[in-house]
Amino acid sequence: MDTLLSIRARGLTKCFGDVVALDGIDLDVAQGQIHGLVGPNGAGKTTLLGLLLGLAVADNGRLEILGTALGRKPAAPDGVAGFVDGPGLYPSLTARQNLAAMAALSGGGARSARIDDVLEQVGLTDVADDRTRGFSLGMRQRLGLAATLLTKPRLLVLDEPSNGLDPAGKKHVHGVLTRLAADGTTVVLSSHRMDDLEALCSEVTILATGRVVFSGPLSKLAAENxxxxxxxxxxxxxxxxxxxxxxxxxxxxxxxxxxxxxxxxxxxxxxxxxxxxxxxxxxxxxxxxxxxxxxxxxxxxxxxxxxxxxxx
The missing domain is CATH 3.30.70.250 (Malonyl-CoA ACP transacylase, ACP-binding)
Structure with a gap:
């Protein structure tokens, strides 16, 4: 039986003027996998994450998310959540109010119990009623993760989720992502922290100059090089x-x-x-x-x- 794929990309290209951001990208990510995306600045990671989140569309190629081929207009695929370049927060609102506002903007709502649950998962219960303008970078990252969990996504796409985290915060985030994957949620994360990727990911894709230079299990990467x-x-x-x-x-x-x-x-x-x-x-x-x-x-x-x- 074939492995169920949450992401299937073939020949994705994306240009911004004369700049080729993605050049023929192929990518398979299995359901329930934590997949790392690695590459130097300018390699195309953020562009690829944007395509996965429906923030942009490829110029050429085919992209299937959760079994559905994406169309030619930017649209967030059903069952997908995440953030690129950090989560957007309202600094004058508390953590709890931010989550309620984000749930409302997404077209639904979230019960107070659900908001309390995701705040607990990311370790922010003690500051739930504090305004986010005083939050550290790591706390904002954790609140952004909490916001993505409100919808119980089937595919979670995260850009540098460990950015600014202290050891306690990193432990919370790692625990959340590991539990999500165990329950069948697929996680794609971009990071410059190799220790985080090695601790979390079963497979990685390495990008350079808009192309895939490696994609596969970490064990294969170590053995072949x-x-x-x-x-x-x-x-x-x-x-x-x-x-x-x-x-x-x-x-x-x-x-x-x-x-x-x-x-x-x-x-x-x-x-x-x-x-x-x-x-x-x-x-x-x-x-x-x-x-x-x-x-x-x-x-x-x-x-x-x-x-x-x-x-x-």
Missing amino acids: RELDYRLLTSDPPVARRVAGETPGIRVVDGAGTQDSERLVVRALVPALDDLVVRLVRAGIALRELTPVVSPLEAAFLALTEAQEAGR
Whole structure:
């Protein structure tokens, strides 16, 4: 049985004058998936999000949202909610009043219990009756997320939802998005925070100069790309360094990180790294930490987008 798709795009192009914002974009996003959208400034992320939200239409190509092909006029597809470039709020109104006003503008209304529920979900119950002009950036982002939840969307499209969040706020937002996906809601989010994407997303799409340079599972991205630097903390650093030097495919890296006598930095592909871990265990060395110096997503992002820019 084929996977149900919330988004199916084929050959999407969008130009603004002589500027090609999107150049033949293909994209599939499965129902109930949290899908990350990554790219440098000017890559076309915001334009693509705008198409998904019905704020604009493509010049060419086909876009299906929740099984319905979009027409040639901008229109918000049924079952879709989200925001681009941050949520729009009324600064003189309280958080609760903002949500009531947004619900009214969307053509319906929201019961007080529903407003209370979404405020609780995003962790803003304590400031529900405070005017939003005094809200921090992170609080405004969370209130924007609460507004999108009022309609119980089947597809949620978010632009930098973690922008300005403190650790508590990020925990709330991550929890909300994870629960939504578990209940079958599809989430597409754009972010420059690679740690957020790796924590939340099962698949990512990387854009560069308006084109897709990668789309697929994070595991495939890590496995298919070049060697990464890894930081190792073991119970016996001198012996670990010797074992690493004897392991095929492993290079001990000089420079930043290796001046710490407790930690070892090595460069390797994943299979060679797995072999090193086995050899350390066999040598009776405890492995206390194994982390990439730069995350696989960030490393692939830099390599793929730089290659695309160089080939323009």
